[in-house]
Amino acid sequence: MxxxxxxxxxxxxxxxxxxxxxxxxxxxxxxxxxxxxxxxxxxxxGPTASSAAETAAARLYQSLRPEQREVLCFPYDHELRRRINANWAITEPTIGELDTEQQMLVEEVVRGATSPEGYDRFRIQMDQDSGGFEEYHIALFGEPGTDTFEFEMTGRHLTLRADGNSNPGAAFGGPIVYGHGEGxxxxxxxxxxxxxxxxxxxxxxxxxxxxxxxxxxxxxxxxxxxxxxxxxxxxxxxxxxxxxxxxxxxxxxxxxxxxxxxxxxxxxxxxxxxxxxxxxxxxxxxxxxxxxxxxxxxxxxxxxxxxxxxxxxxxxxxxxxxxxxxxxxx
Structure with a gap:
C-alpha cells in the first residue's frame, strides 16, 4: 500500500x-x-562497547558464576531477545537474587543507559509498580568483546537494553517498553x-x-x-x-x-x-x-x-x- x-x-x-x-x-x-x-x-x-552501560554489562558478565550463566546468558540470536511485552520476566531470577556487587553493576548499566532525569523516573516507576529495582529481571546475549552482545532488563512496565550498537541501525538496541501504573x-x-x-x-x-x-x-x-x-x-x-x-x-x-x-x-x-x-x-x-x-x-x-x-x-x-x-x- x-x-x-x-x-x-x-x-x-x-x-x-x-x-x-x-x-x-x-x-x-x-x-x-x-x-x-x-x-x-x-x-x-549510537553507543559502543566502551560506553558506560556496556562496560558495566561486560563486567557483570565476567562476574557471573557458571550456574548463573546457565540461566542468565543466551546466544545473541536467541528468540528471547526479540520478544517485547509490557510485563514479563525474561529470566526467572530477580536482580535481588544476584550478589550485591552484581546488583550494583546492573544498576550501573541502568544508570548508564538513561539520562539523570530518566533514571530517577524509572526508579520511581519500578518502586511503585513492582516493589523496587530488585524485582526486575535480566538476560545477557552473546559475549562482551564481540560484535554481538546485549544486556536486557525486563519486568512490569519496563524493557531496557544496552547493546553497544551490536544491532546496527536500531536505536536502543531494539524495541523497548516503558510505562507506569500509578493513577x-x-x-x-x-x-x-x-x-x-x-x-x-x-x-x-x-x-x-x-x-x-x-x-x-x-x-x-x-x-x-x-x-x-x-x-x-x-x-x-x-x-x-x-x-x-x-x-x-x-x-x-x-x-x-x-x-x-x-x-x-x-x-x-x-x-x-x-x-x-x-x-x-x-x-x-x-x-x-x-x-x-x-x-x-x-x-x-x-x-x-x-x-x-x-x-x-x-x-x-x-x-x-x-x-x-x-x-x-x-
Whole structure:
C-alpha cells in the first residue's frame, strides 16, 4: 500500500532542515548534540562497547558464576531477545537474587543507559509498580568483546537494553517498553511519572485547525505492541506532518525531544539519525485516538507517532504503556 505523504520537494527539504535545527537548538534540554554542517553532530551512530552501560554489562558478565550463566546468558540470536511485552520476566531470577556487587553493576548499566532525569523516573516507576529495582529481571546475549552482545532488563512496565550498537541501525538496541501504573483509570493519572508526555503531545492537537483535527483523530487504536516498521511503502495513521505549518512542526519536534529525554544521549543521537534517514519530520504521521478518553475531556490519552523508521505508541489509559521501535528498515 502506498504511503500517504506530501511530495512537494521544496517543503519537504525545508521542514527536515527545520526539524534538525529545532532539535539541535534544544541540546541543553534533551541531551542532544549541536549542529555541525546542517546535521546532528555525534561521536558515532549510537553507543559502543566502551560506553558506560556496556562496560558495566561486560563486567557483570565476567562476574557471573557458571550456574548463573546457565540461566542468565543466551546466544545473541536467541528468540528471547526479540520478544517485547509490557510485563514479563525474561529470566526467572530477580536482580535481588544476584550478589550485591552484581546488583550494583546492573544498576550501573541502568544508570548508564538513561539520562539523570530518566533514571530517577524509572526508579520511581519500578518502586511503585513492582516493589523496587530488585524485582526486575535480566538476560545477557552473546559475549562482551564481540560484535554481538546485549544486556536486557525486563519486568512490569519496563524493557531496557544496552547493546553497544551490536544491532546496527536500531536505536536502543531494539524495541523497548516503558510505562507506569500509578493513577490507574483516573483523569490526569495522578502520580504517574509519564503523564507529562500526554500533556505535551496534546499541545500538538490543540494547535491543529478543524480539518487537521479530522485527519489526526482516529476512532480505534491499533494493538499497543504493533510497532513493526513498515518502511517507505507503509500506510500510517493520523495526519502527515507534511501537512503542518512550521510552528506546528516545531511543537511535534518538541514532543520528540521530550519523549526521548529519559534516555542517554548516545541512544537519542542514534534515534535522531534514524528519523532523518527515514525522511525526517515530514515522513512521520501523528494520530490521536478517541477510545479510552479518561474523563471524556478531549485530552487524548492514546496517541502514536509513526513513519518509515519510527514507531512510538503511547497508551495512556487506563495507565501508561509505551512501545517504541526506531530502526532503519532493511
Amino acid at each position: 502506498a504511503q500517504e505523504r506530501c511530495d512537494e520537494p521544496r517543503i519537504d527539504t525545508l521542514s527536515r532542515r527545520q526539524f534538525v535545527r529545532a532539535v539541535g537548538g534544544a541540546a541543553a534540554i534533551g541531551g542532544l548534540a549541536p549542529l555541525v554542517g546542517g546535521s546532528i553532530a555525534r561521536a558515532g551512530d 490507574d483509570a483516573k483523569k490526569g493519572l495522578p502520580g504517574n511519572v509519564f503523564y507529562y508526555q500526554t500533556v505535551k503531545a496534546n499541545q500538538v492537537f490543540g494547535a491543529l485547525d478543524g480539518k487537521q483535527r479530522e485527519l489526526a483523530l482516529v476512532a480505534e487504536a491499533p494493538r499497543e505492541s504493533a510497532v513493526e516498521l513498515q518502511g517507505e511503502g507503509g500506510t500510517f495513521p493520523g495526519i502527515c506532518l507534511c501537512e503542518l505549518s512550521p510552528d506546528q512542526k516545531e511543537l511535534v519536534s518538541s514532543v520528540i525531544r521530550v519523549i526521548l529525554d529519559p534516555y542517554r544521549a548516545e541512544d537519542v543521537e542514534e534515534a535522531m539519525s534514524i528519523i532523518e534517514a527515514g525522511g525526517g519530520l515530514d515522513a512521520l504521521h501523528m494520530a490521536f485516538y478517541k477510545q479510552d478518553d479518561l474523563g471524556n475531556d478531549g485530552e487524548w490519552d492514546i496517541w502514536r507517532l509513526e513513519g518509515p523508521t519510527f514507531v512510538w505508541h503511547f497508551r495512556g489509559a487506563p495507565h501508561v504503556h509505551a512501545y517504541v521501535n526506531i530502526a532503519k528498515k532493511v
